[in-house]
Amino acid sequence: MTxxxxxxxxxxxxxxxxxxxxxTKVLTAIVVLFFVATxxxxxxxxxGDPVKLILPPDxxxxxxxxxxxxxxxxxxxxxxxxxxxxxxxxxHFGNSLVYDQPVSEVLLARVPATxxxxxxxxxxxxxxxxxxxxxxxxxxGRAGDxxxxxxxxxxxxxxxxxxxxxxxxxxAVQLQVLPASGYGGFTHLILPxxxxxxxxxxxxxxxxxxxxxxxxxxxxxxxxRAKGLSTGGIVVSHGMRNAAxxxxxxxxxxxxxxxxxxxxxxxxxxxxxxxxxxxxxxxNRDFPLVQASVLFFAATFVVxxxxxxLSYTVLDPRVRVNS
Amino acid sequence: MAxxxxxxxxxDALRLGGLALPALALPGLLAGCGSADGSVGSVLRVxxxxxxxxxxxxxxxxxxxxxxxxxxxxTLTTRGPDNQLAPGLALSWTSxxxxxxxxxxxxxxxxxxxxxxxAKAVAFSVNRLLDPATKSPIVELRYVxxxxxxxxLTVELRCSQPDPIIPAKVSLFGGVVVPPGYLKQVxxxxxxxxxxxxxxxxxxxxxxxxxxxxxxxxxYWGGRPSFDELVFLPMPDPSSALASLQSNEVDIVAxxxxxxxxxxxxxxxxxxxxxxxxxxxxxxxxxxxxPLRDVRVRQALNHAVDVPLLIKAVLDGKAREVPTxxxxxxxxxxxxxxxxxxxxxxxxxxxxDAGFPNGFDTSITAQTGDSNIAEAISGLLAKAGVRARVDxxxxxxxxxxxxxxxxxxxxPIYLAAxxxxxxxAESLVQSNVRHDRRQSxxxxxxxxxxxxxxxxxxxxxxxxxxxxxxxxxxxxEAPFVFLYQIDNIYAVNTRPRWQPGVVGVLxxxxxxxxx
Numbered sequence: 027m028t029x030x031x032x033x034x035x036x037x038x039x040x041x042x043x044x045x046x047x048x049x050t051k052v053l054t055a056i057v058v059l060f061f062v063a064t065x066x067x068x069x070x071x072x073x074g075d076p077v078k079l080i081l082p083p084d085x086x087x088x089x090x091x092x093x094x095x096x097x098x099x100x101x102x103x104x105x106x107x108x109x110x111x112x113x114x115x116x117x118h119f120g121n122s123l124v125y126d127q128p129v130s131e132v133l134l135a136r137v138p139a140t141x142x143x144x145x146x147x148x149x150x151x152x153x154x155x156x157x158x159x160x161x162x163x164x165x166x167g168r169a170g171d172x173x174x175x176x177x178x179x180x181x182x183x184x185x186x187x188x189x190x191x192x193x194x195x196x197x198a199v200q201l202q203v204l205p206a207s208g209y210g211g212f213t214h215l216i217l218p219x220x221x222x223x224x225x226x227x228x229x230x231x232x233x234x235x236x237x238x239x240x241x242x243x244x245x246x247x248x249x250x251r252a253k254g255l256s257t258g259g260i261v262v263s264h265g266m267r268n269a270a271x272x273x274x275x276x277x278x279x280x281x282x283x284x285x286x287x288x289x290x291x292x293x294x295x296x297x298x299x300x301x302x303x304x305x306x307x308x309x310n311r312d313f314p315l316v317q318a319s320v321l322f323f324a325a326t327f328v329v330x331x332x333x334x335x336l337s338y339t340v341l342d343p344r345v346r347v348n349s
Numbered sequence: 350m351a352x353x354x355x356x357x358x359x360x361d362a363l364r365l366g367g368l369a370l371p372a373l374a375l376p377g378l379l380a381g382c383g384s385a386d387g388s389v390g391s392v393l394r395v396x397x398x399x400x401x402x403x404x405x406x407x408x409x410x411x412x413x414x415x416x417x418x419x420x421x422x423x424t425l426t427t428r429g430p431d432n433q434l435a436p437g438l439a440l441s442w443t444s445x446x447x448x449x450x451x452x453x454x455x456x457x458x459x460x461x462x463x464x465x466x467x468a469k470a471v472a473f474s475v476n477r478l479l480d481p482a483t484k485s486p487i488v489e490l491r492y493v494x495x496x497x498x499x500x501x502l503t504v505e506l507r508c509s510q511p512d513p514i515i516p517a518k519v520s521l522f523g524g525v526v527v528p529p530g531y532l533k534q535v536x537x538x539x540x541x542x543x544x545x546x547x548x549x550x551x552x553x554x555x556x557x558x559x560x561x562x563x564x565x566x567x568x569y570w571g572g573r574p575s576f577d578e579l580v581f582l583p584m585p586d587p588s589s590a591l592a593s594l595q596s597n598e599v600d601i602v603a604x605x606x607x608x609x610x611x612x613x614x615x616x617x618x619x620x621x622x623x624x625x626x627x628x629x630x631x632x633x634x635x636x637x638x639x640p641l642r643d644v645r646v647r648q649a650l651n652h653a654v655d656v657p658l659l660i661k662a663v664l665d666g667k668a669r670e671v672p673t674x675x676x677x678x679x680x681x682x683x684x685x686x687x688x689x690x691x692x693x694x695x696x697x698x699x700x701x702d703a704g705f706p707n708g709f710d711t712s713i714t715a716q717t718g719d720s721n722i723a724e725a726i727s728g729l730l731a732k733a734g735v736r737a738r739v740d741x742x743x744x745x746x747x748x749x750x751x752x753x754x755x756x757x758x759x760x761p762i763y764l765a766a767x768x769x770x771x772x773x774a775e776s777l778v779q780s781n782v783r784h785d786r787r788q789s790x791x792x793x794x795x796x797x798x799x800x801x802x803x804x805x806x807x808x809x810x811x812x813x814x815x816x817x818x819x820x821x822x823x824x825x826e827a828p829f830v831f832l833y834q835i836d837n838i839y840a841v842n843t844r845p846r847w848q849p850g851v852v853g854v855l856x857x858x859x860x861x862x863x864x
Contacts, residue, residue: 073745074745074746074749075749078745078748078749078752079744079745079748080410080486081410081486081488082410082486082488083748083751083752083767083780083788084488084767084776084779084780084787085486085488085752086488086491086787087787089488089491090752092481093481093484093486095481096481096482096484097484124402124403125402125403126402126403126405126408126484126537126541127403127538127541132557135557136557136558139558190589191588191589191592194588194589194592195592198592198593198595198596198598199592199595199596202596202597205593205596205598206589206592206593206595206596206598207584207589207590207592207593207598208559208560208582208593208598209556209558209559293585293586294586294588294589295589296558296582296583296584296585296586296589296590296593297558298556298557298558298559299558302558302585303558306399309743309744309745311745
């Protein structure tokens with residue numbers, strides 16, 4: 027689903043090519059989502075019976091049967107599956123078994139918080155990683171490079187929840203300058219966004235460094251140097267643009283990681299997002315809610331991949347005329 | 350096994366790590382923002398692990414939901430500070446015949462929208478609960494057929510078989526009263542979005558996973574609460590909930606484990622309060638198979654598991670030993686029945702008598718959250734020669750196996766706990782003692798007769814006799830290993846003054862807040 031598939035398409039002209047890429051991608055995405063939806067439906071049903079969790083253990087078998095029937099869980103599996111598939115095109119995901127509310131309502135209420143957190147984390151990650159990676163590449167093999175790379179390694183190997191707890195202890199408990207958890211203004215966003223960004227900073231900085239080193243060693247950079255351009259000018263006008271390509275792919279993947287990582291971070295910071303909702307839904311065996319959240323995550327991945335693929339055609343003209 | 354020491358060390362390590370870290374941090378970002386939100390005033394902020402599942406009080410049955418909803422709604426009866434049954438929306442109750450309970454209601458009570466709370470509202474509420482279309486997870490009213498209006502302030506619950514503890518059961522959410530007129534007007538979905546009850550607080554707003562706010566009800570029949578606003582905050586992670594307490598973002602952190610509570614020792618301005626609780630733990634033994642068929646083996650296990658040591662070492666002292674599985678506060682508890690003596694030598698002799706001089710291999714199944722306890726019990730059993738492997742399963746799997754048709758699904762021994770919210774011993778034994786019950790793994794005609802006596806008799810003295818005899822029998826035959834009732838543990842700052850009952854529900858009507 028990532029970058030290389032783009033070059034398979036053989037566009038006759040740039041504009042039509044992009045359109046054709048989009049159509050192909052969208053069709054593929056629909057097929058992917060269908061399979062995800064099916065897998066989610068059957069896998070979640072393997073996990074057990076939600077009625078057992080809704081009712082207390084001293085409920086009678088008759089009480090369980092009554093509740094199961096009123097939730098529609100006593101119908102044949104295939105009927106339930108068809109029902110579920112039928113609702114998908116209209117974005118009907120059914121009622122949450124636990125919250126007794128339409129799943130779409132429950133889910134949509136949490137989407138903004140998660141997107142807000144992931145976007146803030148991505149901004150933090152880029153703001154820290156781009157200078158760090160570029161700096162390390164320019165100082166390749168010297169103390170500055172080792173220093174940055176050591177810091178990056180620490181960031182990459184530290185579990186996010188631990189980073190989160192340390193940040194809470196320092197900034198909320200000791201210094202009392204930021205809220206420990208919860209949702210609200212800008213101040214609530216800082217600690218979780220930094221926590222979530224730490225891992226991505228490391229990944230992006232490392233990749234940017236090696237990509238930049240490759241680019242800086244290439245012929246056209248040597249030509250540019252020979253023409254007498256300053257290092258800063260070379261990095262900005264030639265290095266960045268060419269080093270960006272692999273980095274964009276990784277940033278795309280990082281969006282996925284950020285959404286996934288949000289599950290732990292949301293838990294630690296009591297952040298009202300999709301991650302926490304999904305964890306709870308799985309624990310409660312809230313079938314319709316789990317199915318819809320899985321689809322949401324899958325759809326996000328598909329859309330981000332599509333955007334990454336398309337960004338290639340903008341960043342690198344060779345992709346358009348390739349093959 | 351010295352958790353206090355290791356906890357302190359870990360916390361200190363985190364503190365040190367924290368001090369080393371600011372070098373990395375973002376002074377630029379910090380300069381731009383004010384201090385953490387520490388707004389106080391006449392507000393009480395309570396953190397618990399999650400939000401209520403729904404705000405419709407008849408569509409939930411879990412503690413975190415009840416903790417919130419008990420502040421918006423009232424029940425027919427309630428529990429006083431002494432844990433005795435006390436009038437709620439009902440002033441008195443009688444049983445004119447074994448199949449009927451009659452409740453006389455408190456006059457003049459109104460819902461938050463002004464609607465009267467009368468016999469019609471009560472009957473409507475009970476009948477709504479019983480209607481399968483409501484999909485209610487509340488199971489206490491299983492023997493109630495219907496509720497009938499007698500006159501404006503009198504209502505009767507008609508049962509299919511005698512149920513002596515109906516008055517106790519309607520102190521829980523089986524006895525919650527909802528407004529019929531409002532429900533007709535806005536429907537069930539609208540009601541769950543903006544609930545209206547008769548309770549001490551009125552609903553203001555609910556942002557799921559963020560906060561639930563309510564305001565003091567000036568017209569509350571029990572008197573207006575002494576503070577203005579009550580806020581519930583869901584905080585799934587105990588460490589961050591405790592951090593929020595230390596940074597003055599919440600006033601009370603509820604439902605802590607002894608383990609989590611230790612994290613907060615030594616901080617000024619915050620303290621741990623633990624109160625007696627009724628959640629009772631025990632090991633269920635499969636008496637139908639293997640070595641556990643022999644009563645001497647079962648007695649040996651009871652002698653081997655040193656409960657006082659377990660409480661001291663693993664639970665930081667925050668629990669009380671129980672002689673059988675009846676909590677001390679429940680009706681039916683008899684203080685003349687004493688716990689087993691803790692004696693490894695005696696346990697070994699009993700095992701040898703039963704033909705296991707070298708002990709035997711078995712397993713203990715527990716939920717992942719109880720792993721410390723299960724491991725400790727396994728260690729205690731090993732001293733007597735019983736080698737019990739610990740099998741941990743998640744809550745969902747545990748519950749499914751517990752209520753499955755295969756009564757051996759959780760293995761020969763499993764660690765269980767029940768909260769008998771009715772404060773009647775019947776709740777502790779109703780599903781696992783009589784031989785034909787869902788979780789029973791024991792067959793004793795004597796126990797069956799005693800269960801029938803306490804379940805079908807309305808008269809208290811007769812029920813107490815049956816319970817006393819049942820406790821003697823349970824201790825003698827040992828189909829369980831009896832453990833402890835764990836405390837309710839809260840972390841609080843200096844503002845709130847509040848004392849929970851043994852049931853441990855977060856009713857805040859009588860709480861006070863220093864400003």
